[in-house]
Amino acid sequence: MFFLYIVLVLILVIGLVWFVSPRLSPIPYYPTLEADMPQIITALDLKKGHCLYDLGAGDGKVIFRLARSGVKTVGIEFNPYLVLLMKIKKLFYSQKKQVSVYWQDLFKTDLKPATHIYLFVGPYLIDRIFQYILKNKGPKLQKIVSYRYRPNQHPGGVTELKNNLNHPIFIWSFKTKNAGL
Numbered sequence: 001m002f003f004l005y006i007v008l009v010l011i012l013v014i015g016l017v018w019f020v021s022p023r024l025s026p027i028p029y030y031p032t033l034e035a036d037m038p039q040i041i042t043a044l045d046l047k048k049g050h051c052l053y054d055l056g057a058g059d060g061k062v063i064f065r066l067a068r069s070g071v072k073t074v075g076i077e078f079n080p081y082l083v084l085l086m087k088i089k090k091l092f093y094s095q096k097k098q099v100s101v102y103w104q105d106l107f108k109t110d111l112k113p114a115t116h117i118y119l120f121v122g123p124y125l126i127d128r129i130f131q132y133i134l135k136n137k138g139p140k141l142q143k144i145v146s147y148r149y150r151p152n153q154h155p156g157g158v159t160e161l162k163n164n165l166n167h168p169i170f171i172w173s174f175k176t177k178n179a180g181l
Protein backbone atom coordinates (compact mmCIF):
# COMPACT_ATOMS: atom_id res chain seq x y z
CA MET A 1 0.00 0.00 0.00
CA PHE A 2 2.84 2.35 0.95
CA PHE A 3 4.61 1.46 -2.31
CA LEU A 4 1.45 2.31 -4.30
CA TYR A 5 1.21 5.63 -2.48
CA ILE A 6 4.82 6.46 -3.39
CA VAL A 7 4.19 5.54 -7.05
CA LEU A 8 1.08 7.78 -7.17
CA VAL A 9 2.96 10.70 -5.60
CA LEU A 10 5.80 10.21 -8.09
CA ILE A 11 3.36 10.20 -11.04
CA LEU A 12 1.77 13.40 -9.74
CA VAL A 13 5.12 15.11 -9.20
CA ILE A 14 6.43 14.10 -12.66
CA GLY A 15 3.14 15.29 -14.17
CA LEU A 16 3.40 18.63 -12.41
CA VAL A 17 7.01 19.06 -13.52
CA TRP A 18 5.98 18.21 -17.08
CA PHE A 19 3.28 20.89 -17.08
CA VAL A 20 5.42 23.67 -15.57
CA SER A 21 8.85 22.92 -17.04
CA PRO A 22 9.66 25.30 -19.92
CA ARG A 23 12.00 22.61 -21.29
CA LEU A 24 9.43 19.79 -21.34
CA SER A 25 6.47 22.09 -22.13
CA PRO A 26 7.83 25.02 -24.13
CA ILE A 27 4.24 25.80 -25.10
CA PRO A 28 2.09 25.52 -21.99
CA TYR A 29 -1.22 23.69 -22.22
CA TYR A 30 -4.10 26.10 -22.60
CA PRO A 31 -7.26 25.05 -24.45
CA THR A 32 -8.85 27.02 -27.27
CA LEU A 33 -11.54 29.25 -25.81
CA GLU A 34 -15.02 27.82 -26.15
CA ALA A 35 -16.44 31.21 -27.16
CA ASP A 36 -14.14 31.32 -30.20
CA MET A 37 -14.82 27.74 -31.35
CA PRO A 38 -17.71 28.56 -33.76
CA GLN A 39 -15.53 30.96 -35.78
CA ILE A 40 -12.63 28.49 -35.79
CA ILE A 41 -14.97 25.77 -37.08
CA THR A 42 -16.21 28.12 -39.82
CA ALA A 43 -12.64 29.13 -40.70
CA LEU A 44 -11.52 25.50 -41.05
CA ASP A 45 -14.55 24.68 -43.22
CA LEU A 46 -14.02 20.91 -43.03
CA LYS A 47 -15.77 18.64 -45.49
CA LYS A 48 -15.99 14.91 -46.19
CA GLY A 49 -12.53 13.51 -47.04
CA HIS A 50 -10.63 16.20 -45.17
CA CYS A 51 -7.97 15.39 -42.58
CA LEU A 52 -7.27 17.88 -39.80
CA TYR A 53 -4.03 17.84 -37.80
CA ASP A 54 -3.94 19.70 -34.49
CA LEU A 55 -0.23 20.18 -33.74
CA GLY A 56 -0.09 20.39 -29.96
CA ALA A 57 -3.57 18.98 -29.43
CA GLY A 58 -3.75 19.49 -25.66
CA ASP A 59 -6.77 17.63 -24.26
CA GLY A 60 -8.18 17.10 -27.76
CA LYS A 61 -10.83 19.80 -27.54
CA VAL A 62 -10.56 20.68 -31.23
CA ILE A 63 -10.06 17.20 -32.69
CA PHE A 64 -12.97 15.68 -30.80
CA ARG A 65 -15.26 18.59 -31.69
CA LEU A 66 -14.45 18.40 -35.38
CA ALA A 67 -14.29 14.66 -36.08
CA ARG A 68 -17.56 13.86 -37.70
CA SER A 69 -18.63 11.58 -40.47
CA GLY A 70 -16.19 11.80 -43.31
CA VAL A 71 -13.72 14.11 -41.52
CA LYS A 72 -10.64 12.56 -39.95
CA THR A 73 -8.78 14.35 -37.17
CA VAL A 74 -5.29 13.72 -35.81
CA GLY A 75 -4.01 15.03 -32.50
CA ILE A 76 -0.26 15.33 -32.01
CA GLU A 77 0.76 15.97 -28.41
CA PHE A 78 4.03 15.92 -26.51
CA ASN A 79 2.72 15.78 -22.96
CA PRO A 80 2.01 12.12 -22.00
CA TYR A 81 -0.65 13.11 -19.46
CA LEU A 82 -2.65 14.95 -22.10
CA VAL A 83 -2.15 12.04 -24.53
CA LEU A 84 -3.53 9.66 -21.90
CA LEU A 85 -6.51 11.98 -21.37
CA MET A 86 -7.21 12.04 -25.13
CA LYS A 87 -6.90 8.24 -25.33
CA ILE A 88 -9.44 7.90 -22.49
CA LYS A 89 -11.75 10.43 -24.21
CA LYS A 90 -11.46 8.40 -27.40
CA LEU A 91 -12.67 5.26 -25.61
CA PHE A 92 -15.99 6.98 -24.92
CA TYR A 93 -16.23 8.86 -28.22
CA SER A 94 -18.87 7.77 -30.70
CA GLN A 95 -16.81 8.49 -33.84
CA LYS A 96 -13.61 6.78 -32.62
CA LYS A 97 -12.51 5.69 -36.08
CA GLN A 98 -12.33 9.31 -37.16
CA VAL A 99 -9.86 10.32 -34.43
CA SER A 100 -6.17 9.44 -34.09
CA VAL A 101 -4.04 10.48 -31.15
CA TYR A 102 -0.24 10.31 -31.15
CA TRP A 103 2.27 10.90 -28.38
CA GLN A 104 4.76 12.66 -30.56
CA ASP A 105 6.88 15.73 -31.06
CA LEU A 106 5.18 17.90 -33.68
CA PHE A 107 8.60 18.59 -35.19
CA LYS A 108 8.89 14.89 -36.02
CA THR A 109 5.42 14.52 -37.47
CA ASP A 110 4.72 13.41 -41.01
CA LEU A 111 2.35 16.08 -42.30
CA LYS A 112 1.75 14.54 -45.73
CA PRO A 113 -1.81 13.29 -45.03
CA ALA A 114 -3.02 16.64 -43.64
CA THR A 115 -5.48 18.70 -45.67
CA HIS A 116 -5.90 21.16 -42.79
CA ILE A 117 -3.63 22.12 -39.92
CA TYR A 118 -4.80 23.82 -36.74
CA LEU A 119 -2.35 25.61 -34.46
CA PHE A 120 -2.69 27.16 -31.05
CA VAL A 121 0.91 27.47 -30.01
CA GLY A 122 2.96 30.04 -28.14
CA PRO A 123 4.64 33.08 -29.64
CA TYR A 124 8.12 31.62 -29.01
CA LEU A 125 7.65 28.64 -31.30
CA ILE A 126 5.16 29.81 -33.91
CA ASP A 127 7.86 30.83 -36.41
CA ARG A 128 9.75 27.55 -36.07
CA ILE A 129 6.56 25.51 -36.36
CA PHE A 130 5.43 27.44 -39.41
CA GLN A 131 8.78 26.86 -41.12
CA TYR A 132 8.50 23.15 -40.30
CA ILE A 133 5.01 23.00 -41.82
CA LEU A 134 5.99 24.84 -44.99
CA LYS A 135 8.99 22.54 -45.45
CA ASN A 136 7.12 19.30 -44.73
CA LYS A 137 3.55 19.89 -45.92
CA GLY A 138 2.08 17.46 -48.40
CA PRO A 139 0.32 18.17 -51.70
CA LYS A 140 -3.11 17.88 -50.06
CA LEU A 141 -2.68 20.78 -47.66
CA GLN A 142 -5.46 23.32 -48.21
CA LYS A 143 -5.46 25.42 -45.07
CA ILE A 144 -3.52 26.40 -41.99
CA VAL A 145 -5.57 28.02 -39.26
CA SER A 146 -3.63 29.57 -36.40
CA TYR A 147 -5.43 30.77 -33.30
CA ARG A 148 -4.08 33.84 -31.58
CA TYR A 149 -0.54 33.86 -33.03
CA ARG A 150 0.85 34.82 -36.41
CA PRO A 151 4.45 34.02 -37.39
CA ASN A 152 6.74 36.87 -38.43
CA GLN A 153 7.73 34.95 -41.54
CA HIS A 154 4.88 33.42 -43.51
CA PRO A 155 3.90 32.93 -47.15
CA GLY A 156 1.54 35.93 -47.21
CA GLY A 157 -2.06 35.78 -48.33
CA VAL A 158 -3.22 35.62 -44.75
CA THR A 159 -6.80 36.40 -43.72
CA GLU A 160 -7.23 37.74 -40.21
CA LEU A 161 -10.51 37.42 -38.32
CA LYS A 162 -10.88 39.42 -35.14
CA ASN A 163 -14.47 40.62 -34.83
CA ASN A 164 -16.35 39.17 -31.86
CA LEU A 165 -13.37 37.04 -30.91
CA ASN A 166 -11.29 36.91 -27.74
CA HIS A 167 -8.22 36.24 -29.86
CA PRO A 168 -7.68 36.64 -33.60
CA ILE A 169 -7.74 33.75 -36.06
CA PHE A 170 -5.24 33.70 -38.95
CA ILE A 171 -5.98 31.68 -42.09
CA TRP A 172 -3.69 30.67 -44.96
CA SER A 173 -5.16 28.85 -47.97
CA PHE A 174 -3.18 26.75 -50.44
CA LYS A 175 -4.11 25.60 -53.91
CA THR A 176 -4.23 21.82 -54.34
CA LYS A 177 -4.68 19.71 -57.45
CA ASN A 178 -7.36 17.53 -55.88
CA ALA A 179 -9.22 20.20 -53.89
CA GLY A 180 -11.93 17.71 -52.82
CA LEU A 181 -9.40 15.89 -50.69
Ligand SMILES: C[S@@+](CC[C@H](N)C(=O)[O-])C[C@H]1O[C@@H](n2cnc3c(N)ncnc32)[C@H](O)[C@@H]1O
Binding pocket: 025, 026, 027, 028, 029, 030, 031, 032, 054, 055, 056, 057, 058, 059, 060, 061, 062, 076, 077, 078, 079, 082, 104, 105, 106, 107, 119, 120, 121, 122
Ligand atom coordinates in the same frame (compact mmCIF):
# COMPACT_ATOMS: atom_id res chain seq x y z
C1 LIG B 1 -1.90 26.16 -26.11
S1 LIG B 1 -2.06 24.38 -26.03
C2 LIG B 1 -3.29 24.12 -27.28
C3 LIG B 1 -4.13 22.87 -27.06
C4 LIG B 1 -5.15 22.56 -28.16
N1 LIG B 1 -4.56 22.62 -29.49
C5 LIG B 1 -6.31 23.51 -28.11
O1 LIG B 1 -6.35 24.41 -28.94
O2 LIG B 1 -7.18 23.37 -27.25
C6 LIG B 1 -0.50 23.88 -26.82
C7 LIG B 1 -0.17 22.41 -26.67
O3 LIG B 1 1.00 22.10 -27.45
C8 LIG B 1 1.71 21.04 -26.80
N2 LIG B 1 3.08 21.00 -27.32
C9 LIG B 1 4.10 21.86 -27.04
N3 LIG B 1 5.21 21.53 -27.72
C10 LIG B 1 4.91 20.43 -28.45
C11 LIG B 1 5.65 19.60 -29.35
N4 LIG B 1 6.93 19.87 -29.65
N5 LIG B 1 5.02 18.55 -29.92
C12 LIG B 1 3.73 18.28 -29.63
N6 LIG B 1 2.98 19.02 -28.78
C13 LIG B 1 3.55 20.08 -28.19
C14 LIG B 1 1.61 21.41 -25.33
O4 LIG B 1 1.85 20.29 -24.51
C15 LIG B 1 0.17 21.96 -25.25
O5 LIG B 1 -0.72 20.94 -24.86
